[in-house]
Amino acid sequence: MGRDVxxxxxxxxxxxxxxxxxxxxxxxxxxxxxxxRFESERPQVGLxxxxxxxxxxxxPAMRNADVLEAISDPAWSTELGRFNLEINVxxxxxxxxxxxxxxxxxxxxxxxxxxxARSVGARLITVGILPTLRQDDIGEDALSExxxxxxxxxxxxxxxxxDLRLEVDGVDRLRAYADTITPEAACTSTxxxxxxxxxxxxxxxxxxxxxxGVQVALAANAPFLFGKELWHETRIPLFEQATDTRPExxxxxxxxxxxxxxxxxxxxxxxxxxxxLRYFPALLPLCDEEDPARTLDRGxxxxxxxxxxxxxxxxxxxxxxxxxxxxxxxxxxxxxxxPAGPTVADTLANGAFYYGLTRxxxxxxxxxxxxxxxxxxxxxxxxxxxxxxxxxxxxPGAGEVPVPELVLRRLLPLAHRGLEHSGMDDAWREPLLxxxxxxxxxxxxxxxWQKEMVHRLEATAPIGRHEALRRMTELYIDYMxxxxxxxxxxxx
Numbered sequence: 080m081g082r083d084v085x086x087x088x089x090x091x092x093x094x095x096x097x098x099x100x101x102x103x104x105x106x107x108x109x110x111x112x113x114x115x116r117f118e119s120e121r122p123q124v125g126l127x128x129x130x131x132x133x134x135x136x137x138x139p140a141m142r143n144a145d146v147l148e149a150i151s152d153p154a155w156s157t158e159l160g161r162f163n164l165e166i167n168v169x170x171x172x173x174x175x176x177x178x179x180x181x182x183x184x185x186x187x188x189x190x191x192x193x194x195x196a197r198s199v200g201a202r203l204i205t206v207g208i209l210p211t212l213r214q215d216d217i218g219e220d221a222l223s224e225x226x227x228x229x230x231x232x233x234x235x236x237x238x239x240x241x242d243l244r245l246e247v248d249g250v251d252r253l254r255a256y257a258d259t260i261t262p263e264a265a266c267t268s269t270x271x272x273x274x275x276x277x278x279x280x281x282x283x284x285x286x287x288x289x290x291x292g293v294q295v296a297l298a299a300n301a302p303f304l305f306g307k308e309l310w311h312e313t314r315i316p317l318f319e320q321a322t323d324t325r326p327e328x329x330x331x332x333x334x335x336x337x338x339x340x341x342x343x344x345x346x347x348x349x350x351x352x353x354x355x356l357r358y359f360p361a362l363l364p365l366c367d368e369e370d371p372a373r374t375l376d377r378g379x380x381x382x383x384x385x386x387x388x389x390x391x392x393x394x395x396x397x398x399x400x401x402x403x404x405x406x407x408x409x410x411x412x413x414x415x416x417x418p419a420g421p422t423v424a425d426t427l428a429n430g431a432f433y434y435g436l437t438r439x440x441x442x443x444x445x446x447x448x449x450x451x452x453x454x455x456x457x458x459x460x461x462x463x464x465x466x467x468x469x470x471x472x473x474x475p476g477a478g479e480v481p482v483p484e485l486v487l488r489r490l491l492p493l494a495h496r497g498l499e500h501s502g503m504d505d506a507w508r509e510p511l512l513x514x515x516x517x518x519x520x521x522x523x524x525x526x527x528w529q530k531e532m533v534h535r536l537e538a539t540a541p542i543g544r545h546e547a548l549r550r551m552t553e554l555y556i557d558y559m560x561x562x563x564x565x566x567x568x569x570x571x
Contacts, residue, residue, distance in 0.1 A: 089234075089364050097364030097385060101356050104386035105349075107371035108401065111408065112277050112349060116380070118407045119276030124434060125170040125411070126185070128426070129267040129419050131209040132162045132201045137552040139209060139216050140201040144224055149195040154188065157223045160264025162209070162216070166192070170272065173434060178507035186423050186562065204556055205426075207301025207314045207418025208265050210529065210548040214305040217261045227363075231392070232260045234362040238324035247316050249302075249309030249465070263321035265304060266314040271414040271430050272400070279441070280348040280399070283412050285448040286440040287397040288341065290433070291416045292459025292472050293490060296482040297518055298429050299467040300418040300525030300565075303533070306544050311467025311526040314418055315460065322394060324362070335359070338394040340457045344448045348410055351399045355389055362392045380408050396460065416460070421525040421555065421565040428514035428564065431498060435512070436490055438497035450475035467526050468518065483519035491516060514564045523566040529555070531570045 111117065132140040141161040158165050168185055175181075193203045222228050236258075243257040275283050299311035310316060319338040323330075335342075335358050345351060365388060371381035380403050387401055400411040417429055440447050448456075451473070459472045463482070471479045477489060491512060498508045518524055529551060536547040558568045 093364045093366070094361060096366050097361050100366050100385040101361070101389060103371055104381070104383040105352060105356055107375055107381050107383060108352060108386065109349060110375060112347070115277070116408060117277050118274075118404075118409045119279075122172075122274045122276075123170040123272075124173050124274070124430075125272035126168040126426075126430065127165060127270040127272075128168070128185075128189075128205060129158055129163060129165045129269075130189075130203045130205055131267055131419075132164065132196065133204055133209070133211070133552070133556075134200060134202070137204075137549050137556065138211050139213075141221060142196075142199060142201045145199045146192075146196045146201050149199050150192045151195075152188075152192070155192065157225055158264065158267075159223060159228050160217075160221050160261055161223050162212075162221065163223070163264050163267065164192075164203070170274070174502045174507070178510070182423055182427055185426075189423065202556065204552070205267070205420035205422075205559065206552075206555065207267060207299070207312060207420065207525070208304050208317070209267070210303045210533075210552050210555075211545070212265055212305065213545070214255060217257065217259075217265065219259045219261070221261045221264065222259065231362065235260050235322065235324050238360075238362070239326050241326050243321060243323065245317065245320050247304070247307075247309045247313060247320075249307070249313070251307035251309060253304060253307050253309055255305070257321070260321055263318060266301075266318045266321070267419040268314070268415060269417045269419050269426055269429065271417070271433055273412045273414070273434065273437070274409050275412060277348055277410055280410050280412065281345050281350075282441045282446065283437055284348070284351075284397055284399070285344050285446065286437040287412055287414055287433075288344075288453070289440065289447045289451060289456050290436055290490070291340075291396055291456065292461075292463040292470070293482060293486065294414075294416050294429070294433060294463075295460060296463035296466075296468050296470045296472065297432070297486065297515060298417050298425070298524060299464070299527075300420050300529070302467075302526040302530050303548060306548065308530065308533075310465045311470075312418060312464040315416075315464035318394070337392065338396075340396055340460060341453070343453050348399050351395070352386060352390065352401075355386075355393050359389070359393050361389060363388060380406060418525070420559065421528075421568075422559055422562045424514060424562050424564050425525070428511045431503075431508070431511035432491075432494050432515050434501065435494035435497035435503075435508075438501060439493035440497075442497070442500065447475060468522050468524050483522055486515065486519050491519075514566070517564070518566045521566045525565045528565055528568050528570065535570055 134140040139162040245255040247253040301314040367384035374381040396416045398413040463470045532551045533547045
């Protein structure tokens with residue numbers, strides 16, 4: 080959904096033509112896969128980070144247009160809410176530049192942007208859900224100005240024909256309705272990209288699905304929403320509900336949601352794009368002039384605009400990405416399960432664990448997805464989101480075990496091996512995966528720190544929940560800038 084779209088009204092003819100163009104794109108993709116037209120010699124990794132904007136009191140700042148203008152860098156863009164921004168970090172080889180290169184690049188970009196944001200009265204914070212966000216902040220006025228967001232909002236509600244229902248049971252209970260999709264803007268994530276050859280896509284996607292619950296449990300960082308203490312990673316159920324195009328009657332018929340874990344292990348990247356066309360009606364039926372078959376016949380590379388736009392309106396937790404760079408097409412896995420933050424150090428540790436573990440699992444003689452049901456992987460994701468780092472998760476050969484035990488005994492050695500096979504030496508691996516190890520040893524991540532700090536503030540001063548959240552958020556921003564991993568953050 081990253082491209083700009085005009086403000087318009089769609090006709091039945093638009094939808095018919097779009098369906099035809101989608102099939103033409105799918106046929107072209109199948110031909111390209113048969114003919115091995117994809118780049119696979121220089122696999123790269125990439126990173127997107129979504130951020131929140133706050134004012135000097137750590138309250139939401141609806142200033143993303145002003146901040147974006149002040150930053151003046153094409154790597155930055157708006158997101159759904161006026162209190163959101165996103166940075167697209169340039170792709171790179173995983174081991175390029177030495178142990179500190181990627182971290183230094185990201186910190187420099189974020190610090191520069193934060194300085195420019197301060198010049199217009201805002202600050203940046205990387206967190207799964209902004210703790211000081213109130214329900215009153217999430218209305219139509221909070222939509223970013225780009226017409227694509229309002230158009231997407233209109234199409235979601237045209238499909239639903241009723242308000243969104245938000246319902247999450249945690250320590251507290253959330254029951255709310257929304258008449259726009261702006262609650263989705265509360266969900267700010269980190270997205271890791273991994274370029275792979277088409278032949279390797281299916282095993283890497285399957286591996287990413289198998290570990291999604293473990294990733295969320297380790298990195299949970301969104302325990303509060305609208306002043307209520309809910310799941311450790313409330314972003315997961317919130318995102319599922321805030322973009323749901325199905326009214327209740329359609330849900331009970333088994334129609335698939337647009338925020339979707341999936342329902343099966345796959346054999347090819349084609350499986351996912353074919354499912355997109357088979358299961359999901361178009362939200363934004365915008366057609367390009369390109370004829371993908373003629374483009375292929377000329378020996379050129381098609382953009383497959385309809386396929387990629389449609390794919391961007393289906394929110395898989397691990398999404399396939401088709402893209403063309405420097406005239407050459409490639410395929411990526413976009414890992415979308417993780418929240419933003421708390422620090423760059425934590426983010427890169429999460430990335431090292433993901434990249435290393437998926438490679439090791441792909442290289443195993445008996446792949447984990449041949450020994451684990453897909454339903455178990457889906458259950459793991461929601462159990463991890465609810466209970467966080469001490470969640471009991473299922474793993475083949477181990478049964479149901481707490482996350483710290485599973486990671487320390489089984490998965491962390493695999494992540495080390497996968498990174499080693501990627502060319503990453505001990506001097507780089509040990510500090511990154513050491514952060515994951517210490518999170519497990521201490522059973523502490525961003526969600527645990529937020530919850531403990533709010534409880535301490537409420538216990539030591541006669542303040543309400545929102546004031547405790549506000550003070551906690553101020554402390555969070557201070558520690559975030561120190562870049563010490565979150566498991567080391569004090570609570571006293």
